[in-house]
Amino acid sequence: MKNPIIAALDVPSAEQALKLAEQIAPAVGAFKIGKELFVAAGPDIVQRVRATGANVFLDLKFHDIPNTVARAVAAAARLDVQMLTIHTSGGGEMMQAAEKSAQDTAKSLGRPAPLVLGVTVLTSSNQETLAEIGCEPNVGRQVERLAVLAVKSGLRGLVCSPLEIADLREILPAEIQLVTPGIRTGAEKADDQKRTLTPREAMAAGASWLVIGRPIYAAENPRAAAENILATLY
Numbered sequence: 422m423k424n425p426i427i428a429a430l431d432v433p434s435a436e437q438a439l440k441l442a443e444q445i446a447p448a449v450g451a452f453k454i455g456k457e458l459f460v461a462a463g464p465d466i467v468q469r470v471r472a473t474g475a476n477v478f479l480d481l482k483f484h485d486i487p488n489t490v491a492r493a494v495a496a497a498a499r500l501d502v503q504m505l506t507i508h509t510s511g512g513g514e515m516m517q518a519a520e521k522s523a524q525d526t527a528k529s530l531g532r533p534a535p536l537v538l539g540v541t542v543l544t545s546s547n548q549e550t551l552a553e554i555g556c557e558p559n560v561g562r563q564v565e566r567l568a569v570l571a572v573k574s575g576l577r578g579l580v581c582s583p584l585e586i587a588d589l590r591e592i593l594p595a596e597i598q599l600v601t602p603g604i605r606t607g608a609e610k611a612d613d614q615k616r617t618l619t620p621r622e623a624m625a626a627g628a629s630w631l632v633i634g635r636p637i638y639a640a641e642n643p644r645a646a647a648e649n650i651l652a653t654l655y
């Protein structure tokens with residue numbers, strides 16, 4: 422069985438990221454490289470983490486015109502990442518272009534296509550945020566609408582909050598991969614995460630992958646923290 426833990430390398434430098442990655446690699450299934458680390462350390466950090474043999478989730482949440490997103494996805498596929506994110510609110514044409522670019526680039530390199538994950542409504546958004554930008558103000562309905570559009574547009578996975586997993590599982594094809602942050606074990610504080618589930622609860626609800634940041638990297642012993650989380654899953 423695959424290890425569903427994706428450890429977020431939410432640290433500000435390549436040195437810190439590589440040290441953390443080396444420490445916890447045997448206990449996790451992949452590493453997430455987000456905007457802070459990528460902007461600070463560049464594509465080189467992706468290549469260095471990949472060079473250790475680890476899977477990489479590049480979380481840059483692309484949102485632009487279809488051609489630009491397609492080209493950014495192609496560049497990410499050339500970096501050999503296994504997962505990457507785009508905003509579903511960029512629309513169907515943008516998502517189709519992203520998926521096609523992932524497939525075409527990977528095919529030309531003779532590799533499996535990276536999983537293009539759609540981000541629906543950020544968990545920092547609420548009814549007021551959606552209303553102020555002229556969207557359907559019901560967060561749940563907006564999440565469902567974007568999720569359905571993402572699947573229609575050919576995406577094979579979505580990022581969602583733990584509390585959206587069960588509802589999305591009811592309306593989406595079973596093969597759609599759901600990646601969920603907002604995971605807390607109960608042993609640590611919730612930080613700024615407001616709606617959390619434990620790793621086991623999230624998997625039981627139908628998550629395919631768990632994105633875990635502070636509960637691992639901010640723990641006194643990150644390796645032990647990751648191993649303890651993994652042990653709760655089986």
Ligand code: C5P
Nearest residue numbers: 429431543544602603632633634635636
């Ligand atoms: O430290 P923590 O476990 O809260 O980290 C969660 C990771 O998932 C962070 O990298 C954060 O940016 C990301 N994330 C999130 N909530 C979302 C989307 C992404 O916490 N809705």
